[in-house]
Structure formats: structure tokens, C-alpha cells
Amino acid sequence: MTIEEGITKVKEAIFKEIKIGNEFSYLLGYRESSKSEAEKRIINEQMNKLKFSLNYTNSKLLKALEEINLATPLSEPEKTGEVETHLIRRVKYSARKRRDLMKREQISEFEKETIKRLKKKDKTVEVKKETQKVNEYARFAGRIFSNLSKKMLKKKKFTKVSQDLIKSNLNYNSITYISTMFLNASIALIIAFIVFLFLLFFNVSSEMPFITRTTGNMLIRALSTFWIIIVAPVATFFFMYIYPSMEKKSLEGKINAELPFAMIHMSAISGSMIDPVKIFSIMVTTKEYPNLEKEFNKLLNEINVYGYDLVSALKDLALDSPSQKLSDFFNGLATTITSGGSLYEYFGERAQSLLFDYKLENEKQIKTAETFMDIYISVVIAAPMILMLLLMMMKISGLGISLSTAMISFLVAGGVGMINVLFLVFLQVKQQSTGGK
Secondary structure, eight states: OOOOHHHHHHHHHHHHHHHHHHHHHHHHHHHOOOOHHHHHHHHHHHHHHHHHHHHHHHHHHHHHHOOOOOOOOOOOOOHHHHHHHHHHHHHHHHHEEEEHHHHHHHOOOOHHHHHHHHHHTTTTOOOOOOOOOOOHHHHHHHHHHHHHHHHHHTTTSSSSHHHHHHHTTHHHHOHHHHHHHHHHHHHHHHHHHHHHEEEEEEEEOOOSEEEEEESSOOHHHHHHTTHHHHHHHHHHHHHHHHHHHHHHHHHHHHHHHHHHHHHHHHHHHHHHHHOOOHHHHHHHHHHHOHHHHHHHHHHHHHHHHOOHHHHEEEHHHHHSSSSSSHOOOHEEEEEEHHHHHHHHHHHHHHHHHHHEEEEEEEHHHHHHHHHHHHHIIIIIIIHHHHHHHHHHHHHHHSSSOOHHHHHHHHHHHHHHHHHHHHHHHHHHHHHTTTOOO
């Protein structure tokens, strides 16, 4: 190796160490300002990986310095016994120096575990894959409504549902899911018709006897309960129609929550100048980002199975990604690779911007939780007490609707319970849409 090549390697190693140091300093400052234990744990893991990368780069720097020889070689001396003895001593001294250098380097527990894990990768591990059970209900729906579903898809009636099915990672194709929509609406129509017939001939009350025969006009009775036959199937069909978009929204929140920390991880890996495809392979094997893992597996399948190049696969996945931020990341990475930019700088800049957005989103969720708490106190605690007082005053004064004490208690308790259930459902949907667990 020439002197120029050695100096170039030293410069590259020093520049890489400076980048690792800056990234370490940024993570250290973010960890001090963070209040979440989960975030601190993830940041500590990233800092340990940066430490391991720094030690590896430092060893390469020392090796490059040892290989640089600034002395000008003299003419070849005569091969005497003294010269041979001197050369042998020099080799022995260099080996002993390298051993002493290795002893002085202290390896942390995290690095020992990483080395053990890398050694175990050579062993073949048997992975048990669960066979997916056939959904007999979906198969039955396809037998009945598959032709109708195909006609609807040809007319582009359910284009949005088809797109949301792909982005939400639901294990249904478009024909099967649309057939299931029609079957569920048909079953809801049958059940609604049975309920309509029951309410046409019987009354339901809260007092004994609970069920009695109707005595009024049947035509008026039919008109007052006919709405059930229309509302039940329409509501079922509408819920099935919007369900893929709800799943896509929930998956988007989960991916956005994992993406900032995955960018830090990928930034540390890209500093070793490895193939970009291997970066995604390493991210899949970590098992730390379950929702991103599915998207990265799609990318690897398009490259390894379908034969796409990395840039084409990234642009293709960007169109079907459930998260807009992940789609922007794929497009930006494709542009960076095409233009010959630095992947390390790109990952670092994306990590900083995504962490900033993640912090703002957490602050927004805290403010929203405070607002929900105020609404809950007003609706669930204060409102039932005021309602009970009004109903009791109406009963005592004889104005308006006069209800018994048991009926008032039942209405208040039932109303509070129903509001609590609706509130919990709303919070659960809100939490899933923002990527919470």
C-alpha cells in the first residue's frame, strides 16, 4: 500500500469517527430531554451500537497508521545472519505490540453479547411457520357473490377499498373482501327483518311482563319499526366499506412511531458503507420494529423474488405504503441512490426531522389527553348528577314526564355506563390511530 492510499484511509476513518461522535452527542442530548423510559431504552441501544461502530472504526484507523511507512527504503542489504535476526526480532515485537494493544481495549458487555450473536448467526435455526387456516366464511361468501364483486370491480365501484386493502396489510384480496361485504349485509338484512316481525306483533317494556302482544294499529306499528330493515344492512355495509381505511390509519400511526428510531439504527449501519439492500436485511433480522418489518419484507421480496432493482422497488413500495412519511422516505432514498448522494447523511437528516416530528406529536397527544379529561369530568360526573336532580324535581312537582325512582336510577346508571363504553372505544381508536400500544 502506498503512502497516499494509507493517508486516504486514515482520513476516511477520522471523518467517520467525527460523524459517529456528532450522532452520539445528538442522541445524548435527546436522551436527557426525553421523559419516556421506553424512548430512553431505545436511545441507549442506539448509543451502544454507535459505540461498537466507533471501536471498530478506531481499530481500522490504528491498522491503517501501522501500515503507513514514511521512511525511504535503502538499497537491499546483504543477507547476513545479523540482518535476519534483526528482522525476526522486529516481527516479534510488532506482534507483541498488537497483543498489548488488544489487551488495553476494554470490551463492554453489550459488545460481548453482539459478538456472541454474530457467531451464532452461522448456525442454522429452524423456524416454525404457522400454516394459515382457510377462512371458510370468506370462501362461502366468494361462492355466492364473487361474480357480482368482479362486475363491481370492472366498473371501478370499489377502487378505494381495493387500495386500502393493499395498504392495510389485510389478508384479503379485493374480490373476497367485497363478497364478504355483500354477505354480511345480506345476513344483517335477514336479522333486521326477523326483528321487524317480532316488534310488529310484540311490545318490549322494562317492567314485568317484559314482552306483551301489541294491541294498536298494525299499519302504524309497521311504519314506526320499518326503519330497522333499512338501517341495519346499510350500517353493516358502510362499516365494512370503511374498515380497511381504519386499519390503514392505525397501521400508519404505528409505523410513524417506529420510523424515527429505525432511521437512527439505519444511519448507524450505513456508516459502515455496506450495500443498501443489506441495511434492510439487518433491520428485518433485529425484530425490533414489527410494523416496519412487514414493509421492509415487501421491499426484499420485490428485489430477491421478483427481480426488481433497489430503486424500482423503492418507488413501487412508495405508492402502496400506508404511511406518508414512509413513502417520502422511500422516494427520497431512491433519489439519493440515483444521484449518488451519501446514504449516511440522508439517514441522519431524516432521523433528526422524524425525531423532531415525533416529539411534537407526543406534546400534542398530551394536550389532547388533558382536553379529553376535562370533557370526561363534565359529561360523566357533572351531567348525570344534574340530570338526576332534574328528574327528581319533575317527579315531585308533577311537571313533565313523571318516572319512578327505580326508573330514574336505571336511566342514570345505564347512561353513565353507555357513555363510559363509548368513551373507552373512542380512546382505543384514537390510541391506535396515533400508534400507541
